[in-house]
Amino acid sequence: MTSTLLTIAIPTFDRNEVLAQTVATLLPQMRPGVKLVIRDNASPRPVSQTLAAMVSGRADVEVISNPWNVGGNANMLRCLEHCDSEWLWVLGDDDLPDADAVTRILSDVAAAPEALTAFNYRSELYDRREALELCGAEDFLDRMDSLSNVLFLSASVVRAPRLQPHLRLAYAYAYSNMPHVVALLLALGEQGRVRLSTAHIASWVEAPAGSAWSVINAALAFPTVLDLPLPHRQRLLLARQVEADVQPELLGLARQLLARARADNEAPAARWLWRQMRARRFRGLPFSARSVLAWALGALFIAPRITQPIVEWAARMLLGPRAARNALQDRTQRI
Helix, strand or coil, rough: CCCCCCCEEEEEECCCHHHHHHHHHHCCCCCCEEEEEEECCCCCCCCCHHHHHHHHHCCCCEEEEECCCCHHHHHHHHCCCCCCCEEEEECCCCCCEECCCHHHHHHHHHHHCCCEEEEEEECCCCCCCCCCCHHHHHHHHHHHCCCCHHHCCCHEEHHHHHHHHHHHHHHHHHCCCCCHHHHHHHHHHHEEEEEEEEEECCEECCCCCCCCCHHHHHHHHHHHHHHCCCCHHHHHHHHHHHHHCCCCCCHHHHHHHHHHHHHCCCHHHHHHHHHHHHHHHHCCEEEEEEEEHHHHHHHHHHCCHHHHHHHHHHHHHHHHHHHHHHCCCCCCCCC
């Protein structure tokens, strides 16, 4: 019996049709040493039923159903926790794998030196033109070219046994929306290596209106990763990456909160969330133009019923058609 070298794991919830398209793209690429595991996070329509005809009788495909929805981050970490192969590719259920993705990954991992902990491939989030190999967590935080691209699950392949010992803190920081980055940082230590590749294995597709991540949740959650037990210099480098690459723009975030305040008639709640975001994002860091702007924008929440229409008009003038796509969205019930 051939041992498994690569596990492709797809955490999913209530995206049955899109998932079926992703699986259909993967199945022709399966070969000995590769296993596909689909983790259904208690979807209203069980994924096992949707995929029954497609995967029936295949020993290299497993569909696992959680009895309860444990949340998207925890479901993703379960893919890592229960991986029994050397390498793991966690693929988003709505991301499109390239037709030669598995061939590319197998070629790369076969040639990977022992010290290599992860590959990060280019994507639509960052069109990497120069390959890099970074050594240790500090070098990774200092010289990585795009934290957003590292956050993009489908762009990374990791050596699972190196990350699994760090699941305790990965689960503890699940709320940060980057627990996989937590596990990777801790696994790198001083000598682990990450290869930032110019190759491409999966396409990121913009989520349709109503199913995108909530920028409010992201703004509140991302900074919590800065509490990780890291050396001080690494924490500062991580703060720089978070600030530069993954935080929602301040004016766009204010627009989201103002729309929520007006729709729910909850101005005090909006003011509270803005203060929380501002404190988590800027407290303890050097003053900057962005931190001053965050304080100034707080004045918008004194009378959101008056300021929200003005901000919305300004957003539509500046963003044009993008304004509708960036309207208030909260995916709390979708993950």
